[in-house]
Structure formats: structure tokens, C-alpha cells
Amino acid sequence: MCGTAKSTNYAETVPSSPTSTLIELGQRAKAAGRVLARSSSDARNEALERAAELLDQRVDRVLEANATDVVRAEASGADATTLDRLRLDPARVSAMAGGLRQVAALPDPVGEVVDGWVRPNGLRVQRVRVPLGVVGIIYENRPNVTSDAAGLCLKSGNAVLLRGSSSSIASNQAIATTLREGWGKAGLPVDGVGLVEDTSRESAVAFMQLDGLIDCLIPRGGPSLLASVREHATVPFVLDGAGNCHVYVDRHADLAMAESIVVNAKVQRPGVCNSAETVLVHRDVADPFLPRLAAAMPEVTLLGDAAARAVLPDIGPAGDQEFATEFLGLTLAVAVVDDLDGAIDHIARFSSGHSEAIVTGDLATADRFTAEVDAAAVLVNASTRFIDGEELGLGAEIGISTQKLHARGPMGLRQLTSVKYVVSGNGQVRS
């Protein structure tokens, strides 16, 4: 799942061309990808198990590398959140190994026949899932992404090119080296994992321009990284975007359920993309609902429009700027709407297209909300926090797409594949 916004300003980077070192890394990944594409599911699972064992055995080596990253980050004045994301401990390394084993246990998406049919002339047509080839991951300072992303890419038959941040380079090197050895022990090409060692900002832009070498780029990071990908990437990409998520409490809502859902969506883990940022309340239930909501989550700062402040006079004001903000913390904007149309319009205006929820007992209202709200996920009577690959049962996720092409919503193993038409005949020609 996506994390909070980061501070690196990628938008300031100067475009540059890929260096020969970077191109060579890409070419080795490409060649490895061709081998992985025809590898057996057994071999790929074996590689994941071997890498997990090695991570467990080498926990001290990984922690030692990580300690150098942490010391450097502390010296440069990194804040507590950044340090927490960066820091590994035995439990976190063990969790990385466990993640690889979990991925090994998932069904293999490669070779799945998506659909198939026979044409009147006897041609048999199948669409078959195939790996993408080389998946590029550009990410910020969480070292566990190195292992998680590489595991999902291998399971789906892909090579992975990793470009992490300078702050976690020693940790990433230690982890990537271990994974490469794991792949090798299973007879698979070690270049199925490639790590970019040059973590300059120029190299980030060059990475996004490895045309013909990266088949799909997935950025994992804050708004500045995403903006840089939009601006500079020339390779195909899928954006794991921001979540400005809403919960609409309809006049037909069970208010106890609404309270529980809004509180969960806001406070259960406020720093992530599927947490709620704005609650929209139908005017008919604003009087009873808003005071009980405020009482139920005293730790949350509410900011309201005029109608909300008429009910809760002590809260601060919310306008377009607040409604457009992904707070990623214990702040919630509140707006009172006249009806369902008002809620749908507000969401159309401010939503980032991630996850949008309604609480209602009315069937027609629920149906219109799910049909008309344009987002990766719409929920009825459930917390936005469920829009996550594991919670939805995908097994694992590489990110949550807020775009409409290729993948939308939580991306699991299938979203790391493409399809190939396989057409079989016995001499058919076209007339």
C-alpha cells in the first residue's frame, strides 16, 4: 500500500540521458527477463524460498548495511518518520523473508488463459497471460520495497530494475545482493534483479527514459516523484497515485454504522492513501451526526464548511483548498451537502479517483453512487481502508493505480502481466 507524501523534490531534476552503465544494467535485465518468461513456476517459487532463507541467514549483514544508512540519515537531520521508514530490525527483515514465502504460495498468473474462442474458419484464438518483461520500480526510502517488489516481479515472470533513494542505498544493496543469490540458487538469472547504484537525481530521470528496456515503470513515492514521472518518463508507466478519499453519510444512513466507518477510515491509519480526508454529510442528518462524530474522535481536527460550522461552531473553516488536500494525518474536512447529487458533484470536483464510500440503507441511492462516482473503487457501507490488495484478496500488491489504463485500483500479480494472442490454424489464409 502507498505511504505518505515524501519531501524529495524530483521536479527540480534536470533531464539527462541514460548512461552506458544504466543502459547495460537495463540490457542485462532485459536478457534475464527473456529467460524468466519461459521459466517454470516451480523454479520461480524455489528462487523465492531460497532468497527468503538467505535473508533469514544474513539478517546481521542486512542490519549492518542498514545501520550505515541510518547513521548517515541521522547526521543529515532526517525526521523521526523518515528514520522509522528507513530503519530495519530483525522483525522487519524476517517480515521481508515471510513476504517472499507468501508470494511463492500465491497462484502463478503466467500462462493463465484469459479467454479463447474458435472462429468460423477454424482458427483457434486464445489470449494468454505473459510477463511484461522488465518492470522498473522507482521508490523512496523504504528498504522493504526492494524485497517486496522483486518478489512480486519474479513470481509474475518479470525481471525487475530497482532504483531506490540515496538514503537507503546500502540497505538496498545488501537486500538486492541476497535476492540475486537466491534467484541464482534456483538456476534463474541473477540479473533478474538489477539495482541502480547511482542515486543522483539525474539518474532518476534517466531511469524513466530507458526506452525499450523498461516495459512498465511503477513509481512508489510522493507527489513530487509522480509529477516527475508524468513529465519525464518516456517508458510506459502506471501511477500509484494520491488518495483524496471521501465518505458520504446519506440521510438513509445508519448513524452508528456511519460513525464507525468514518472513524475507521480516518484514524485507523491516517498516513496512507486509502484513509478518508473529507466526510460529506446529508443536510437532514448533519444535526444528529456531526456532534457524535466529533465526540467519537476527539484526536481529529475537524475543518468544516459554513453549514458544518453552524452545527459545530468550534471547528475551523474548510474551503476549496482544504477539500483538495490529502491531509495524511489527523485532520478531516467536513461538508454538508443538499443531497446525493451534491455529494457526487463534490467528489467529482475534488476526488483523486482512489476510493470513495457511501453509508446508506437506501438501495437506489447506493446504486446511483456506485454507478456515477468515478474512482478506482467505490464502497457501500464499508471503510475506505479496505481498498488494498491484501484486504481485497489479491494476495499482495505492488501499488494502487489511480489511472484508468492497464490497471485501476490495487495491483496484484495479474497486473504485472500482459496478454498475448495465440492463434492456431491449419493453413488458413485471408481472402
Place this chain on the structure above:
Amino acid sequence: MCGTAKSTNYAETVPSSPTSTLIELGQRAKAAGRVLARSSSDARNEALERAAELLDQRVDRVLEANATDVVRAEASGADATTLDRLRLDPARVSAMAGGLRQVAALPDPVGEVVDGWVRPNGLRVQRVRVPLGVVGIIYENRPNVTSDAAGLCLKSGNAVLLRGSSSSIASNQAIATTLREGWGKAGLPVDGVGLVEDTSRESAVAFMQLDGLIDCLIPRGGPSLLASVREHATVPFVLDGAGNCHVYVDRHADLAMAESIVVNAKVQRPGVCNSAETVLVHRDVADPFLPRLAAAMPEVTLLGDAAARAVLPDIGPAGDQEFATEFLGLTLAVAVVDDLDGAIDHIARFSSGHSEAIVTGDLATADRFTAEVDAAAVLVNASTRFIDGEELGLGAEIGISTQKLHARGPMGLRQLTSVKYVVSGNGQVRS
């Protein structure tokens, strides 16, 4: 299906920002898209039928507009192929109307439940097909694209923004006006069809940068247009790319079948992307096969590598440059390969990833070819000319994608949709 390469040099265009006129056009399309997304299948089919009737009724008006385009093109010295693509006649206008009716008769992809399941906590999860929103089409001088693309976009619940070439602007205006009226007669928003009137090169680039207004851009044109999209587009796009297609004649091939397939793949319609550009022949069958192939298609100019020229001494030479060329005409490159690996390697090196065929009677060889060749479509014992939306049974196509994300191979109505997660509960919150 894709056409031949065109000559417009988009790569020379200077980037520019969208004008207020263009942005307004995009905003109107976006608003229309929201209405179309919740329109009924009946209303959309009605609009297609009404537009078809209007096209039939107004054939004279459309032909008159087209005549001004043709006169202008002739005056500017356009070649015969360009004029043929541009010129409409009563049969071609009637075919446009017929195309709209055919699309109306296809199944509606919108609302299709792709898959669905129930989580252990009772949450019901469905993935439902929804329209993309606004599809942008940038195309060259075929006026029928105006009608064909708009019909497919409407059927799939999308608004369409059309940006054709200056050479066909009068034809496009006449057709788009008719379509808009047809949409209106069915009670659907006329802005579901938008035509960019400014056909300057700057406007083409600005069109590719309508961020937030175009949900998917599909270019229909030659290599220069595709290069410009890769370079300038900031909106999501799907490339309808080039076809450097191969037929590999294995040593286990039935040579009569191989002859028939290669001839069909080369000469049945040489100017299109799914025609063959290179034949690869296993060394064991080069002696019997190449002379009969040459005799079977005397109109084709063969260009061979050294081994091919040892069998056919009169043909010209082929090297890397020829093997990389999409001739789109009556020229065919010939290479003799040592074995299946040689064929796969040649294809990996020169293929554009469109359609690749093998002729063989050996099962293991066919299986390895289909598994290891990386292309949108692989064929066994059939002509590459079948890789086309209608031939494969998709009903119609908006293009043939040679990229791996979102859509690969012929793109039908489903490829003009996205999916939305619809999650229903009864108060579930995350713990």
C-alpha cells in the same frame, strides 16, 4: 486496422500549451462523458442508428465538403495514395453509416462484471467495466476514422475528442456535425463528439497535453506521429504501432501450406501493419522452398541474406537495415536460419512486437515458438493477416496495440473501457 506510414513530420513540431478554445472543448467533452457513462445501452444504440440515418440522408453534403478537401489536396500536389485515402464517394459514406449500425449491434461492454468474489469478512467485491471517460483520437487523412472512432467510443460509453489532419478538415467537420446531431436525437449530449478545428502542428502537441481532460489518447498514423506522441504526450496513451512481421518456415513445415501462408501474408494487402515483411526459412528446407516461393509471387521483390542468395542468386542483398524495415509494399526480406533458436533470435532482434507466425507440423516446435516469441500475437499455421479485430471476432477495432500495458493486439470495445472496484458491505471496518 492500421494504415501505411504517412509523411507528416510531427517530430518537428514545437511544444505549445493548450489554448483556451482547446481546453473548453475538452471540458465540454469531459462533461458529456459523465452523462454518457450513465446512459443506457438503448440510448447509445439509438444514437448510432440516428447518426447512420443522417449520414445516409446527407451524403451530398458530406461529399461536397470532401470535394473541397480533395481540390485543396490536389492543388498542393498530394500523391495518388493520399488522394485515395482522402476521397469519399457514395459507397464510402454508406460504409461509414453501415459501420455505425454494425457497432450498434455489438454487445455493450459497459457494466460487464469482469470478476467478483466475497471476502471472509463478508465484503462483496466486484470489478465492473466502466467507460474510460474521454478518448482522444489523433489521426491523419482518412475521414472515415471520424465516424468509425466516434461510433466505437460512443458504444463503449465514452466521449470522443477528434483531432484529424488539416487536409481532411472540411470532411471531418461535415461528418462530426452529423454525428453530433445523431447523438442529440437520441437525447445524448452532442458534445460527446468534439472536433478540434485548429489543425496546426502546435495544436497537435497541445492536444496530447490535455491533462485531466483526455483519459486515453490513441494515435492513428505513421511513425512520425507515434514518435511525437511518445515525446510530447502527457496524457495516457495507447500506441497503434508499426508491424515488422515475420513468417518462419520450419523444417517440419508443409511447404505447400507455407507457400500459401507467406504469399497471403505478403501480397493480399501489402500496405498494412499485419502484412509480412520478412520470411525466415530453416536451412534444411531453403533449397526446395525458396525457388517455389519466388515463382509463386513474381510481383514481389525478394532481398536475401547470403544463404538465401546462394539459393536464389538473382535477388538483391538484405542486411540489418532491410530486416529492420517495414516495407509496406511488394518487397520481402528473406533470411535462412539454422534452427528454431535462430528464428526466435532474429525475431527478438527485429520484430516490432506485432504479429509473428510459424509454419510447422511439429508440436514441440510450435509450442516453443508461441511461448518464446514476444509479440502481441503469435500464429501457428495461419497468415499474419488475421491479426485484426474483425478477423479475430472482436466485431470492430479502434487500432492494434503493440504495447504491453492496458491493451495488446487488436483493440475492440472492451479495450475502450476501464474497470472499477465495487465493494459492498454492511458496516465493515478494518482492524
